[in-house]
Amino acid sequence: MTIADKRADATTSGDDTGIRPFSYRADDEELDDLRRRVRATRWPDRETVDDTSQGVRLDVMRALADYWADEHDWRAVEARLADLPQFVTTIDGVDIHFVHVRSKHEDALPMIVTHGWPGSFLEQLKIVGPLTDPTAHGADASDAFHLVIPSLPGHGFSGKPRTTGWDPIRIATAWAELMRRLGYDRYVAQGGDWGNAVTEQLALQTPPGLVGIHTNMPATVPPAIQSALDAHQDPPADLDEEERNAWDQLAYFYAHGLGYAQEMAGRPQTLYGLADSPVGLAAWMLDHDARSYDLIARVFAGGSEGLTRDDILDNVTLYWLTNTAVSSARLYWESKLPFFAPKGVTLPTGVSVFPDEIYAAPRSWATEAYPNLIHFNRLDRGGHFAAWEQPELFSQEVRATFRSLR
Template sequence: MLTNSNLSRLIATTALLIVTGLPMSSHAETAATTTPAADLSMKRPDDKSIRQFQYHATDEELADLRRRISATKWPSQELVKDDTQGVQRETMRKLAAYWSTDYDWRRVEAKLNSLPQFVTNIDGVDIHFIHVKSKNKNALPMIVTHGWPGSIIEQLKIIDPLTDPTAHGGTEADAFDVVIPSLPGYGFSGKPTELGWEPGRIARTWAELMKRLGYTKYVAQGGDWGDAVTEQMGVQAPAGLLGIHTNMPGAVPDEIQKSLDANKPAPANLSADEKRAYGQLDFFYEHGLAYAQEMTARPQTLYGVEDSPIGLASWMLDHDAKSYQLIARVFDGHEEGLTRDDVLDNVTLYWLTNTAVSSARLYWENKLAFFAPKDVKLPVAVSAFPDELYQAPESWAKQAFPNLIYYNRHEKGGHFAAWEQPEALTSDLRAAFNSLR
């Protein structure tokens, strides 16, 4: 007989198993365009052109956002003094007060529009991407993929250090060309109008994007869904892909997963690092999967977060315990790896592009076990941050990736590595891919 605890664990585990720039002259089409995100899903199967892109929210959209925040119908306060009942009301009130009065979307909009952004149609969906080329002609191309509840906002802080390393403590030999696409259904990319857009298909789309950009050799990086896509690129090993880097690897051994599924204590023979990782996974399965369960099973039901800015923000803040606690401290006035503007830049992008539900469908589409090894044979590099959903031990990484070329266990940082700890991640990427240049 299943106890309530075991039944909860079984449901949670099942949910996780089926979820968790270029110069103008080099493009076929060079006329500057401003393309609303809502118009990006038109199918043009024979059109392989690369079109310039910028985004400008209307004053009416921004005024409506502020009005909706101010008109929030607040729930009663949680009945506990911690976050065990969910995102705390006081945190959301502080977020709402700043969002509705002092927050300035135009600031990040100007930053985005200062970068080379493009759209190209691949497999019937318009794919938006940032493409910043280094001045160094020997730069290594890299495609970087965000996750949920992230976006291209996550990677903005690593663009300059990667493309202009000499201005950021590196050498010319550290230079990268950087391609940062928006996942289908996210941000400025089109919303798929047919089923089948799971990580493997996105991985094939990214390979086509790099081919379309003229790259014959490149590397790939990602965390969260970015890891799922990047590892599938590693499995598929398209021509030109030299290796991958992940900051949330699928590296949990099968025997460990079976023990977690059975809700057993950590095996006695684990090292200290492995015991800590086991504890993190055990906590996540027990307490952190609510969002994934809903989006895996019923993503279309999330009308509330599509209609309410505060509903959307609270849903996104509740991704994992450590990230939420960091963000709560930020809105209490503490200095952290993220700022209030960082957090709201990302949430506002989801709001303005109307992608709360379309992004959630990726959980429904996915059939891969998030943390299981995927049999990647290409060179793999791993950065392990302590406040990630689990900090992958080096022993597990070596077992999961037979061609592990780099591993670094960090003392600080969480789920949004590029966003929160850009210097650490940049340093890892330089070191990790040095041997593949």
């Protein structure tokens, strides 16, 4: 049992609603065991194709494992985290871990930012500086934010729910309570991936103080388009160029990229191998979407991209040390929401479209999905992990979205 398991077991049943400081340091034995397991990986034979049609390629995983065992430094991650104000509070019986960084500008706008899978709160750490201290990053003091960055239940340093029911709707309710406890009576919310699902549900609940949202993975697919995709039909003939591009991306994802989601939605507890093999866990996390995998493969081949080898392994190591492979997968089992379907959000909404996302939402679909669309922009680079890959562009998008709501 890891330190994180012990902490979660000890606190998820507690009634303490106070906010407690949080810090984390892995045991030396845990890190030694991780490196031993990586070095002892029993490798499969090489794929029989020269592309990714059979999954994550052996040469990518070999390069990742070599770096993980010999060069990656988790202690450097802990040192960075020690400089951040981290806290835990118990909401609805589950410990919620969060980073809370207040800007030096007292009139800053509070914002809660939610990650997805296979990400973590580490995704958002690159935007802390640009958003809380904008004058140091070429922006105006009037664009400052106070940031609240929680870990989803069952992810990272948050507790692991011991009962069912922790879907995006319940998480959104917990986020509203978190912001209330922090004393924020006016705030905004941001999210991508599961973070978008939670953020949209928060907007639908219209808790006191929430005035707008921003998403980098909007749910905009019209019902007729979704029905045609589900039926494996040809695309409608009247799609414009943006809409046809989105159709092609979605059709590819449904045909080639849903394996992980189907298994986690149907049988998350079956994924014992992810809790036992760090390389198995890493391969599962890399196989999330084609363009993110391509980026990561280039990084481990020596390329220079928005992410580094350390970025990628910082995140995988967090999942490993906290033993959250299966507990995080249960969110797919819990949620019954149609992931890409419009939810009827009427709060002011900003949408940023990064080209290498699972699908690049067309303006026409976004306008229909969010009738109070206050910002829409298509970026020229960036993908699924937008805040992590392109923190400056991401920060500019968030500033632009909420400028009119200050």
